[in-house]
Amino acid sequence: MNLTVEALTVRYGDRTILRDLSLQPLHAGHVTSLVGPNGAGKSTLLRAVAGLLPATGQVRLGDVVLSGLSVAERARHVAYMPQTLPHDVALTVLETVIAALEASPSAVGAQRAEQRALAALERVGAQYLALKRLDRLSGGQRQIAGLAQAIVREPRVLLLDEPTSALDLRHQLEVFRLAQAYARDNAAVVVIVLHDLQAAARVSDHMVVLTQGRVRVEGAPNVAITPTTLADVWQVRARVEPCQQGQIQVMVDDVL
Ligand SMILES: Nc1ncnc2c1ncn2[C@@H]1O[C@H](COP(=O)(O)OP(=O)(O)OP(=O)(O)O)[C@@H](O)[C@H]1O
Ligand SMILES: [Mg+2]
Structure with missing residues (x-):
C-alpha cells in the first residue's frame, strides 16, 4: 500500500512551515530518504504524517485516510x-x-507484550539492553532502544528522524540494513531523515529534498543529488560521481 501526502499545510502559531506540500506516492517495500538543511521542515513533515501536529491536507495509506483517524488509531x-x-x-x-x-x-496480553518487546529488541540487536534503565544508556544505545520502540507495533509506515545521528559506523550500517529489510519484509513504507547525503542515497530507493518547507526535487538518488541541488539547497560546491551498483559518491569541496 502506498502512502500519499497531498496538500499538507502545517503552521506553528502564525508561521506556516509547510505550505500545500504534496509528494509522489511513497511505495510500500521502499525506503525513502528525506533530506534538506536545518530548519527545512523535515521533522515537521514526519510529525504531521504521524498525526502528531495539527495539519490540513490529506495523508492516505492505500484507501485508509490516516488524516481522518484519531491519534490512537493512527498509531x-x-x-x-x-x-x-x-x-x-x-x-x-x-x-x-x-x-x-x-x-x-489493539491491546495484547501482558506476556505476549513482553515477548513482542523482546523480539523487537532482538531485531535491533539490543537484547542486552532490555533490563538496563533508559536514563543510564549512552546516546547511541538510547537511539537503538528508540528504534525498537518504533518497530515494536510493526507499523505499515515507519518514520525515522535522524535515527543514526549518535551511532558508530557499524551501527549506522546495521540501522540502514534494518530499514531496508523492514520495508521489504513488512511491505512497509519507511521514511528516514538523514544529513549524510551519501548514506541517504545508499539506503533509499527514492529521495525527497526539502528546503524552506517545499519539495525542491524528488526521485531516484542520482536524480535528487546533483552538484546543482547541492549548490542550490545546501550552498556547497560538490562533485557527485557514479560508483558501483548504481551508487553515487558525494565529495564536498567548499562552501559557496
Ligand atoms: N514547536 C515549534 N514551534 C515553533 N516553531 C517550530 C517548532 N518546531 C519547529 N519549528 C520551526 O519550524 C521550522 C522547521 O523545523 P523542523 O524541526 O521541521 O526542521 P528540520 O528540517 O527537521 O531541521 P533539522 O535538520 O535541524 O532537524 C524551523 O524554522 C523551526 O524553527
Ligand atoms: Mg529535524
Missing part, C-alpha cells in the same frame, strides 16, 4: 521515531518498548 499504522529521544525516563528499556507497544488500541 496502529504509523510509528515515528523522534530526532530527540527522551532520556530522563526511569524505566528499563524493555518497559519502554512494552509501553510503545501498548500505545495503540
Whole structure:
C-alpha cells in the first residue's frame, strides 16, 4: 500500500512551515530518504504524517485516510521515531518498548507484550539492553532502544528522524540494513531523515529534498543529488560521481 501526502499545510502559531506540500506516492517495500538543511521542515513533515501536529491536507495509506483517524488509531499504522529521544525516563528499556507497544488500541496480553518487546529488541540487536534503565544508556544505545520502540507495533509506515545521528559506523550500517529489510519484509513504507547525503542515497530507493518547507526535487538518488541541488539547497560546491551498483559518491569541496 502506498502512502500519499497531498496538500499538507502545517503552521506553528502564525508561521506556516509547510505550505500545500504534496509528494509522489511513497511505495510500500521502499525506503525513502528525506533530506534538506536545518530548519527545512523535515521533522515537521514526519510529525504531521504521524498525526502528531495539527495539519490540513490529506495523508492516505492505500484507501485508509490516516488524516481522518484519531491519534490512537493512527498509531496502529504509523510509528515515528523522534530526532530527540527522551532520556530522563526511569524505566528499563524493555518497559519502554512494552509501553510503545501498548500505545495503540489493539491491546495484547501482558506476556505476549513482553515477548513482542523482546523480539523487537532482538531485531535491533539490543537484547542486552532490555533490563538496563533508559536514563543510564549512552546516546547511541538510547537511539537503538528508540528504534525498537518504533518497530515494536510493526507499523505499515515507519518514520525515522535522524535515527543514526549518535551511532558508530557499524551501527549506522546495521540501522540502514534494518530499514531496508523492514520495508521489504513488512511491505512497509519507511521514511528516514538523514544529513549524510551519501548514506541517504545508499539506503533509499527514492529521495525527497526539502528546503524552506517545499519539495525542491524528488526521485531516484542520482536524480535528487546533483552538484546543482547541492549548490542550490545546501550552498556547497560538490562533485557527485557514479560508483558501483548504481551508487553515487558525494565529495564536498567548499562552501559557496
Ligand atoms: N514547536 C515549534 N514551534 C515553533 N516553531 C517550530 C517548532 N518546531 C519547529 N519549528 C520551526 O519550524 C521550522 C522547521 O523545523 P523542523 O524541526 O521541521 O526542521 P528540520 O528540517 O527537521 O531541521 P533539522 O535538520 O535541524 O532537524 C524551523 O524554522 C523551526 O524553527
Ligand atoms: Mg529535524
